[in-house]
Structures are given as C-alpha cells and as structure tokens.
Amino acid sequence: MSNPSNRRRGAALAAMLLAGTALSGAAGWLPVPAFAQTQNQAQSQTTTTQPDAPAVAAPQVALPGFGDLVARVRPAVVTITATERVQADATDSPFPNGSQQDRMFRRYFGDQDGDAKRGPTPGQGGAQRGGRQVQALGSGFIVDAAGDIVTNNHVVDGATQVKVTLDDGRELPARIVGRDPRTDLALLRVDAGAPLPFLNLGNSDTARPGDWVVAVGNPYGLGGTVTAGIVSARGRDIHSGPYDDFLQIDAPINRGNSGGPLFALDGSVIGVNTAIFSPSGGSIGIGFAIPSNLVNKVVAQLKEHGRVERGFLGAATQPVDATMARALHLPRPEGALVAQVENDSPAARAGLRPGDVVTALGETPIRSPRDLARAVAETRRGAETTLTARREGQEVRLPVRVAELRDTNAASAGEGAATEGGPRLGVALASVAEAQRAGLDLPEGTQGAVIANVVPDSAAAEAGLRQGDVITAVGGKTVRDPEAAVGAIREALRSNGGAVALQVIRDGQRAFVAVQAPSAGGTRQG
Template sequence: MSPSSILRRHRVAALLGAALIITPVVVSFAQNGGNAGLSTVAATTQTPVAGIKAPNGSFAPIVATTKPAVVTVTTVMNAQPNAMGEASPPDGSNGNSPFDDYFRQFFGDQGIPVPKAPPQQSQHAEALGSGFIVGSDGTIVTNNHVVDGATSIKVTLDDGTELPAKLVGHDTKNDLAVLKIKASKPLPTIKWGDSNKLMTGDQVLAIGNPFGIGTTVTAGIVSARGRDLHSGPFDDFIQIDAPINRGNSGGPLVDVDGNVVGIDTAIFSPNGGSVGVGFAIPSNQAQKVVAKLMKGGNIEYGYLGVQIQPVTQDVASAMGLDHPGGALVAAVTQGSPAAKAGIEIGDVITGFGGQEIKDPKDLSRAVADVAPGAKETVNIWRKGKAIQISADVGRNSEDTQTASTGEQGKPSAGQGLGVPSLGLGLTDITPDIRQELNLADNQRGAVVERVSPDKAASAAGLQPGDVIVAVDQTPVKSARQANQVIAEASKSGKKSVLLLVDRGDQQIFVAVPFAAG
C-alpha cells in the first residue's frame, strides 16, 4: 500500500494516542491514533539540527541496510459511542484529548472528525505505530502501547506487503511487545546493538512511520542518558534530538553501525509534534525483555518487598558511608521476602545478586530480572558495617501502587520542644494530634509542629505534620527523646542527622545537615 493511501485512510480516524499531560507541555507516546493530514505534518516540521555530519558524508548506506526491516503496525480497536453516538477512544476519555485544540486548528469549529454511529453501537478505530523485524521468520518488536487493546493487528512491510500479525507477548512495565507474521520468504532483519556504549553526543537515526505518511528517517544525537519519565518502574530512557512524532512508536533507533540501540517511544511536546526532545528504550534493556516474551508471552518479575529511596550525600554522611550510592530501605513490607530475609529499615542495599547497586533504579531492575523463587545474595550497609544476607526472591504480579504524597495540616499544640540547630519545633503525640493527623493508636514519635523557613530542616523538605519515628536509626517515642538523640549526633561531630519520617501513607528518610542549621 502506498504512503498516500495509508494517509487518506487514517485522515479522519478517531484519536487514540495515549498522552500524559505535564503542564504546560505534553508527554506523548509516539503512536499515531488518527492523522490530521499533510497540513498537520507541515505545521510540526522541525528544522534539521545544524552541525550533524554523517560518517563519510551520508547516512545512505545505513538507511539502505536498516530501512527494509522497519514496518508499520496498524491496529484496530473498539471505540465505544458516547451519548451523542460519537466514537470515543477506548481509554474512557470521551474524546476530551489534550490534542483536541491541536486538531481544531485544521478542522475548524466542526471539532475532531470522528466516525458517526447510531447510539449504543460500538465502533472500530485504527491507530498506527512502527516496529522492526528481528527474526527472518517474521518476529517483530514494537511498543506495548501500540498494540494494547487491539482487536486485530496488521503489519505493512517496507515493500508495501500487508500481513496479519499475532501478538506473541507483551510487557506493560517495560512498554514492549513482540508480534509474529507469516511471510512467503525470509524477511530482512536488523541487529541489536549495545546501548551501554552510547555516549551523549553520539549520532543516531530514528526510523518509523510518523503520521502514517510512510517510512521516514531522521538524524540527531544522544542528548542524555537515564531519563525517568515516571511512566513505569524501569524507566531508563535515552533522550534524543532526532525528530520523532506520533506514529514513530516502536520504531528502531539505530547507531552509525546500523544496529538497534533503542526503541522510539515518547516525546515531550507542547503541540503533539516533535520539538527535538524524544525518548527511546535502551536496547540492552529491551533485548532481555524481548527474549523472554518470545519464549513465554508473559513475564514474571522478581519481588523483594521494600520501599527504597536514593542515598544522597547528606544521607551518606549521616550513615557513615564514604560516598553516596545504593538504595536506602525506608520501609519493609510485612511478610515479604525482604522481611523474611532480615532486611531492616535503614539498611542501604549496595549489591544484589553480584551486581553493584548504585541507585534505587538499579535495585528495581536487578530484582525484576530475577526469576521468582531464586535465592540471591544481598550486600547491605547497616549501622556502620557491611554485611551480607541471602534472600528468596518472590513473585510480583501486580503494579506497585504509588504512596500518598498529600500534605498534612499543622498539628495542634502539644508539649512543644525546639531544636534550634535544625530549625525544628517538635511536640509529643497528644490525643488531639492523633485524631487530627489520623494516626494509629500505637503510633509513637515526635510530631513536627513548626519548621523555620531559613533553616536546614526546611531545606531538607520537612514539614508540619511529619512524625519523626527514628533518629539515626534509633527509635524515638517523644519530642524530648528525639531532641536528645539529635543533640548526641551533633556532639559526635557528624555533618548531618538521619530522620525516619512518617508522612501520610509513606515512610521516608530525610537527612538534615547540621552545618546549614
């Protein structure tokens, strides 16, 4: 099928693309759920990046090798009609998309063009994405959000051949999916590359089918590594400035050797088009997930049962570590593998299964990669000593729920006690405070009554209503006891003190430096 025919077919399709709005910009997963036509493409065209130079003066040899293995993925999804009989996207948004105004620029007051149907009749809408062939037998890799909720999937090869595709497996957390097609001959493939070798400034090419106009190649550089978009527990995106748009989702990001180093997935955009801030899943992360999906269809993730946070320089200083690094355990789930293994609140996990843990993301990925039931060694820094324990990894079949971050009100005055060195006003838990903060009957600690705005506690993020339950890993039951342990820490010559704080449904460590007090 020619690119122009694809464009015509999807010019008035219902908008299905998933989007996360972060005012004033849009994080848009680069899937095309209905095209706005060539005028839209012209309106969002990006000026080529100045100074980009291809090896030997041209990217043509790379494109000639890789482009035949890039495909267009077309999905059919159910769109339920609303009360007016208009097709609504399957995400339940009733058509109130953040892209509505964007489309009205080209369709006027008639609004977003969607198919009409009698009330109470379901409709079908098509969406476009991209993918690439990794097996000559017809094995294809794409994003999960490209095929999520699809009732049927079709793949268009680079030569225009259309073939039905079967979903072999998908993984929501990593946003990856594997498809399979049957072709009459071996298909061209593209090889995996090593994303760990990518450096900021390296040249890359993004290949896909933006807006359904046909396979397109754009060039740019790696802008950054390790970006976290908070779209999943394993976010480790490569940021690129090679223009990618809706419809590029699932397409390959290739290096100057023509190997896949990433999978184009999302963009930051104020208007739905490329502004030179795109994101790709690293190939080293994707390749391991794809291998598992090809075997079984679903992935079982390992589970430890800890709530963790980064180890900052202030936290490291308070805990006697010579440098920041690792994952600080802020809470341990009762009955979890971590609890059974003896992992404690305040432990810093520095290694897992022979792998160095530099930050919480390292631990999340390391645990997730382990098969449930495996026994792994955990390296821990606990109260000034390095220890090693063994943990039986459990099974994590459900998404982790985000803890509440709602602020609590200022508590009623109780038995107040000031901590001038940190800029804190503490009070005991009285019956009135317990009721006001909705604390459990057995809750003990010192309640933060006030925080001086120009002192260290405020800079560290403490706020009225926080309940300090431990100071330097010593449990405290009252404001006086908390003040005493803080004073002892100050006299010992420590640069900062480590506070374990209960805040709503969340438990976190906060390191407060004495020098800033």
C-alpha cells in the same frame, strides 16, 4: 568657454557621486563591482600594485551520508495499525462521568435520554454497546526471518485487531505474542509465507553521547520517514516505570514513530523509539529510546514464554541524598534506602529492615533504587544471593532467596485470572501500591486488586470491566491483594460453573459485576 574652476567643481562632484554609489552599495544597494570597469578606465586610473594575498581555503569536512545505511535497513521497518474499540458515550464527554456538566453535555450533544445513559456501568457490557472503532498508527521492525516484530506495548495495548504494512506495501494480519507494560515493549508475529528481511539488535552499551544515530518510522502516517541526530545522553529516568534507563536522542521523532528502530552507523538497532518530551506534542529535539540490551532480554522472554519473568524482593526503597547520607552515617549519598518491607516477603525473611541502605545485590553494586529494581528483576525466581546493606553505620550481609513478581501476568497478552488450565476471565491484576506508583489516583487506604489490563473480546471485556477498576470482593469474600483475588476467583469459577460476581470500585462508586467465563477449550488471544 568654460571656467576651469567650474570644471574642477564638476569633476569633484562626479567623484563624490561615484563614492556615494559605492557606499550605498555597501549599505545594501546595488554596488558597482570592481570588475565592471572597462579596460580604458582601469588604464586611466593610477593604481598602486600590491602583491596578491594568498587565498585561504575553507577546510572541507565530509559529513557522513546515511543513504546506504537507510537503503539496507528500511526493508525491515514496518508500519503498525492497531484497531481498538472505544466507548463513544464514555469518551466523547469532556466532563467527569455523572457530573452536572456531563449530564448537560450528553443531553444536548450526545444521548437523547440524558441521564439514562451516563456511560457503561459495570456489568452492562459496555464494550459491546455504543462503541466505535478507532485506529492508531505506530512503527515496528522485524527481528527474524520468521516474522517476529518488535514494537511498543502502548501501540497495541487494547487493540482488537493489529495489521502490519511491510516496506513493499504488503499488508498482513499480526498476532500479539506477548506484551510487557513495565518496559513498554511488545512482540508481534506475521506469516508472510517466505523469509523476511530482518534487523539485528546491537550493543547499546557502546552508544556514547555525541554518536550519530538514525531513526526510521511512521510519524503522522508518513511511513518510511528517516531522521538523523545524535545520542544526547544515557541512563535517563522519565518516571515511566521502575526500569527506566532510556537513551536520550535529538533525532526528530513524532507521533507514529513509537516502536520504530534507532540505528547506529553500522546498521545495528541500539534502541526502540518510545517517547518524546514536548509541550506541543511535536518534536523539539528531546526523544527517548529503550536501549537494545534491555530490548534483547525482554524479547527473548516474550518469544519463549509470552511474558516476562522477574524477580521479587518485597521492599519499597527511595534515593539517598546528601542530607540523608549524613544522617545515616553513610560515606556517600548512594544506595537504596528501605522505606517499607512487605510482610512474608523475601526481604522480610532475609531480615531486611526499614532504614537499611542496600548497597549491593550479589556482586552488583547498588547506587540507586533503579539499580536495585533492575538487579532484582533480572534475578531468576528461586535464586539465592546476598543483600549487602548499611545499618546504623555498620555493613550487614543478608542471604536472600528471590521470589517471582506475582503480578507479571499483566505482561502477557492472553493471561488472566483463572483456574489452572481452566476458564479465564481475561484480566491482569496488580497491587494497589503498583497502580499508585503507575499514576492511578486511588483513595488512601484502598485495598484490593487493581485491573491492570483487560484482554479485548474476553469475558471481562464483555462484562464491562475496565483498566483501573479495583476488585474489593469476590462473591461475598473480601480480597485485599491480587493473590487473594486470584485464589477467590479460581474457587468461585470451579464452584459456580464458570460464573463469578465481582465487587468493584470505579470512580469512587461501588458496584457488582457478573462475569461468565468461557469453557476451558475456548481460544485465547496471544
């Protein structure tokens, strides 16, 4: 006969084991759910009846879906394949051209004759010898039924051939209508034989931080890829040029998204995806898009003229910080402080001086150098307006006639230094100051005309001229700026049957390049 005390100890032990099981379940082991008890067990236990607690329903927030939007817009988004010829002997070596490491690399891993081929020197026709073709992928979108396509300039810059793949799989050759390196925009055209679906450019001024946006493009060759996010900020300056005014977005964009559209929820294009900030090269949620209002202005000019006409003032400016504002007796740290005025420029003729702080151009307030750059650029050549500036604590108003920015031929795909209506070399020129602001490292005191672009398959490309070469003399005549270089080239082409000798600086070394321009009846790309 069992001992009652043993029975009580056994019951207590069983209760402890059951409690331990429940506690173990709470700690991550398999719990015994309450509903697993049998009806008999439930009836045999003494329970305290409590009123049922009201169920708390989680609020249902309906997030917008993007399927209908994407279905509407994706037929007008295209993939762009740009083919470019590069110099194998100039790009394969990771060391500075002509250095001891470069010569050793080429001797053992490249050219068989070592120093005999250190890369194409000026005048050797490097674009035609030892080159190889590479393909770059980007995105774009159709903006009218006739087949005009917007993309980034850097997608097609230097391309010898451009192909567009439509959403339905068709591949069409594309022609470059015009390019604008200053805003990194380009306009292409395809002939599809029938009207194409197209997208409307919206009003980017209505985009607010926090608004939903959708990007469609071709990242890493994966065409038709859709990503979504929000507008993170407006008016970003990423130091890519004087007209920076980017939308910052967190919708993932990667390599290959360049030139693709950024959509608002109404299906209008409010930006062109252009750049990302990333230490790894992939998306980390910081992307930048060119606002559609700027795109609209540039595309209209590219469509009409093949290039962008911009106003020119001739003054270098810098921001005004709080310390500078106190030193110049300014009410607030705003405006564009004039650091330098070019001789015989519209600014010089208007009487603008270094130390003046420009606060308005016409009726447009100027709060920063970027404001002034954009306001001047949007002013037509020959327009008369008024510069308002602070000088020695007083406000002055200076009448000014805006000129045209002279090196805007760099914006066109087919423009180049040439005679009026005559043969063209196929180069676009910029000033030394412009090139240095764009990041080109030139020795202090360098004078001449910097080659900002070389048209593929042009006379300049065949002669081996490259972007970044500095033209210091034409024939035996020294040139100090693009205007002087263009004039001297025109004169030389007229008198020498289309041949011209250019003295250039490349990688710190001087050399002469002979260029034979084609006849005036030759074809011109773009």
